[in-house]
Amino acid sequence: MSSKLIRGLVYLSAALTFTSLVFILLYIFANGLPHLNSDILSWNFTTDNQSLIPSLITTFIVLGLTLLIATPIGVFTGFYLVEYAKKGNKVVGIIRMATDTLAAIPSIVYGLFGMLFFVTFLGFQYSVAAGVLTSVIMVLPLIIRSTEEALMAVNDSLREASFGLGAGKLRTIFKVVLPVAMPGILSGVILASGRIIGETAALMYTLGTSSNLPSGLFSSGRTLALHMYVLSNEGIHVNQSFATGVVLIIFVLVVNGLSTFLSNKLAKGTK
Amino acid sequence: MKAKKVEGFMQGVFLISALLSVLSIILIIIFMFAGGVPFMLEYGIADFLFGDRWSPSNTPASFGILPMILGSIFVTLGAIVIGVPIGILTAVFMAEFCPPKLHRWLKPAVNLMAAIPSIVYGFFALQLIVPIMRNFSGGTGMNMLTAMILLGVMILPTVIGLSESSLRSVPRSYYTGSMALGATHERTVMKVIMPAAKSGIISSIILGVGRAIGETMAVVLIAGNQPIIPQSITSGVRTLTTNIVLEMAYAAGEHREALIATGVVLFVFILIINGVFMFIKRKESRA
Numbered sequence: 320m321s322s323k324l325i326r327g328l329v330y331l332s333a334a335l336t337f338t339s340l341v342f343i344l345l346y347i348f349a350n351g352l353p354h355l356n357s358d359i360l361s362w363n364f365t366t367d368n369q370s371l372i373p374s375l376i377t378t379f380i381v382l383g384l385t386l387l388i389a390t391p392i393g394v395f396t397g398f399y400l401v402e403y404a405k406k407g408n409k410v411v412g413i414i415r416m417a418t419d420t421l422a423a424i425p426s427i428v429y430g431l432f433g434m435l436f437f438v439t440f441l442g443f444q445y446s447v448a449a450g451v452l453t454s455v456i457m458v459l460p461l462i463i464r465s466t467e468e469a470l471m472a473v474n475d476s477l478r479e480a481s482f483g484l485g486a487g488k489l490r491t492i493f494k495v496v497l498p499v500a501m502p503g504i505l506s507g508v509i510l511a512s513g514r515i516i517g518e519t520a521a522l523m524y525t526l527g528t529s530s531n532l533p534s535g536l537f538s539s540g541r542t543l544a545l546h547m548y549v550l551s552n553e554g555i556h557v558n559q560s561f562a563t564g565v566v567l568i569i570f571v572l573v574v575n576g577l578s579t580f581l582s583n584k585l586a587k588g589t590k
Numbered sequence: 591m592k593a594k595k596v597e598g599f600m601q602g603v604f605l606i607s608a609l610l611s612v613l614s615i616i617l618i619i620i621f622m623f624a625g626g627v628p629f630m631l632e633y634g635i636a637d638f639l640f641g642d643r644w645s646p647s648n649t650p651a652s653f654g655i656l657p658m659i660l661g662s663i664f665v666t667l668g669a670i671v672i673g674v675p676i677g678i679l680t681a682v683f684m685a686e687f688c689p690p691k692l693h694r695w696l697k698p699a700v701n702l703m704a705a706i707p708s709i710v711y712g713f714f715a716l717q718l719i720v721p722i723m724r725n726f727s728g729g730t731g732m733n734m735l736t737a738m739i740l741l742g743v744m745i746l747p748t749v750i751g752l753s754e755s756s757l758r759s760v761p762r763s764y765y766t767g768s769m770a771l772g773a774t775h776e777r778t779v780m781k782v783i784m785p786a787a788k789s790g791i792i793s794s795i796i797l798g799v800g801r802a803i804g805e806t807m808a809v810v811l812i813a814g815n816q817p818i819i820p821q822s823i824t825s826g827v828r829t830l831t832t833n834i835v836l837e838m839a840y841a842a843g844e845h846r847e848a849l850i851a852t853g854v855v856l857f858v859f860i861l862i863i864n865g866v867f868m869f870i871k872r873k874e875s876r877a
Contacts, residue, residue, distance in 0.1 A: 322774045322775075322776035322777060325776040325777075325779075325780055326687070326776055328679055329679050329680075329682050329683045329687055330683065330687070331679075332675070332676045332677075332678075332679030332680045332682075332683065333679070333680045333683035333684070333687075333688070333696075335676055335680075336676060336677070336680040336700075336703075336746055336750070337696065337699060339743055339746075340699055340702065340703050343706070343710075343711070343714050346714060346717075346718060347710065347713075347714060350717070391607070392607045392610055393607075395603060395604045395607035395608070396604070396607045396608040396610070396611060398604045399601075399604035399605055399607065399608040400608060403601055403604060403605075410605075410608075413612055414608050414609070414611060414612060416868075417611045417612040417614070417615045418611050419864070419868060420615055420861070420864060421611060421614060421615055423800055423860055423863070423864040423867070424618070424804075424857070424860060425800075425803070425804025425805070425806070425831065425856065425860060426708075426804070426806060426807075427804065427806045427831045427834055427835060427853070427856070428618070428622065428804075428853055428856060428857050428860070429618075430834075431622065431625075431834065431838075431850060431853040432617075432618045432621055432622060434838075435621045435622070435625050435850070436617060436621050440621070456614045456618075459610075459611055459614070460611070463611070487593055487597055488597060489596065489597050489600050510705075513705045514705075516707070517705065517706070517707025517708065517709070517710075518707075519707070519708060519709050519806075519807040520708070520806040520807050520831070520835060523835065524838055524839075544707050544709050547707075547709050547710070547713065548709045548807055551709070551712070551713045551716060551811060552810075552811065557717070560713055561713075561717075564710050564713060564714075567707055567709075567710055568706065568710060571702065571705045571706060571707065572702070574705065575698060575701055575702050575705050576698075578701075579697075579698045579701065
């Protein structure tokens with residue numbers, strides 16, 4: 320193959336990839352922004368206005384509760400794997416295999432499991448509790464992986480200096496290692512947020528799709544992404560779907576921007 | 591003394607947290623298999639896997655998922671044919687051709703592509719690709735080709751991310767050595783760097799396969815969802831994932847169990863794909 324041909328193909332592929340991204344974003348924005356009006360942003364959902372506000376609030380509820388549970392578990396797992404476990408430990412191998420497998424399971428299987436276990440077996444019904452617990456398991460591997468990477472990026476001389484000054488292991492982790500690793504861990508938590516915000520398949524049969532604001536932990540609701548699915552599946556509220564898409568993409572843009580910013584900060588801090 | 595107790599206690603807390611992942615995967619396996627396998631045995635595994643009729647509301651009902659298994663495989667293959675070459679070449683661009691200033695923008699762009707929710711991709715395809723396909727091939731425009739194109743785009747960030755990092759981890763001496771022998775930049779990248787990054791690139795394809803086969807909400811909107819073996823690339827298609835999502839809302843009894851069993855088949859597919867992925871990764875870290 321001639322060099323020119325190779326170069327041409329490489330440039331063409333990159334152009335295709337990035338134009339498709341820009342095109343998708345522009346298409347959703349161009350069609351959605353004009354419909355982001357007071358109707359769709361009104362406080363209560365009615366069949367007339369198809370308001371996204373209740374779903375927006377539900378999204379925040381599910382997101383907040385999931386992170387509240389998943390973050391400590393994920394970060395503690397990272398502590399164990401990086402700071403405590405000895406090399407070649409059998410338990411570590413099993414835990415790694417478990418998290419790798421969890422990371423590979425598709426959303427719909429999480430959804431089925433959540434339905435079988437939380438909704439039916441534990442009797443939660445379609446509820447915030449079932450949706451949140453399913454999401455917790457789903458995002459755990461993301462948080463664990465980024466915690467591990469952030470902790471491993473911290474220079475060992477910092478730990479040794481802390482031990483040398485007489486600090487215990489726990490103190491070293493919380494006062495010396497954690498502050499340096501924090502941006503990396505946060506960037507993982509934020510990535511997990513992105514996954515929860517965009518999730519549909521895992522929540523459809525756990526959280527349910529009720530259009531109202533959930534009245535408690537054991538009541539059903541729908542997140543923005545689910546709201547968009549229901550609207551686009553019905554096919555009669557195309558404009559409202561576009562508008563919901565705009566809000567979802569804005570969410571994702573903010574989340575990704577934050578995550579990129581924080582991982583750059585980690586790279587600077589560990590140098 | 592007190593400090594030591596706290597140390598020991600917290601180490602226990604960390605270990606228990608870590609074991610929660612193991613507990614989760616065990617629970618998932620138990621509940622999925624217990625929910626689906628009894629039905630498979632009762633209905634007959636061969637009839638279930640290789641039956642080509644899915645008509646849950648007939649009497650007697652038939653639950654053959656061959657159309658969905660083939661549907662998933664066809665759609666995934668199509669996505670690979672479309673997405674993998676573009677993805678790998680884009681990774682080559684990012685690792686070897688792109689100025690660092692541009693890379694600072696493109697890297698987050700790839701991450702953004704990975705983060706756009708499935709439902710947004712699906713809705714985009716429903717509004718744009720489906721009408722184009724309708725003009726082009728007739729019918730509803732919701733068909734296998736539409737799904738392949740969309741999934742081809744959706745696996746791009748997966749393929750690009752892992753391929754790029756494996757291209758970048760090839761020792762720089764390979765590059766300088768080849769250039770010193772008089773090879774052009776392009777030839778060096780294609781003949782030296784890419785072969786050296788082979789196992790990482792293959793891993794990226796396997797991850798892409800996993801993503802495509804597990805995708806649900808984007809496909810359900812645009813694939814037509816007919817539970818019959820597709821006769822051509824422009825026939826409608828139903829995949830394993832969409833079979834579950836479409837009918838779970840109203841399924842009961844045997845029908846519901848058949849859908850869970852569909853999930854089990856999908857789960858086994860993913861476990862196999864993931865097993866291959868881990869095997870390659872392990873081989874790579876040993877080499």
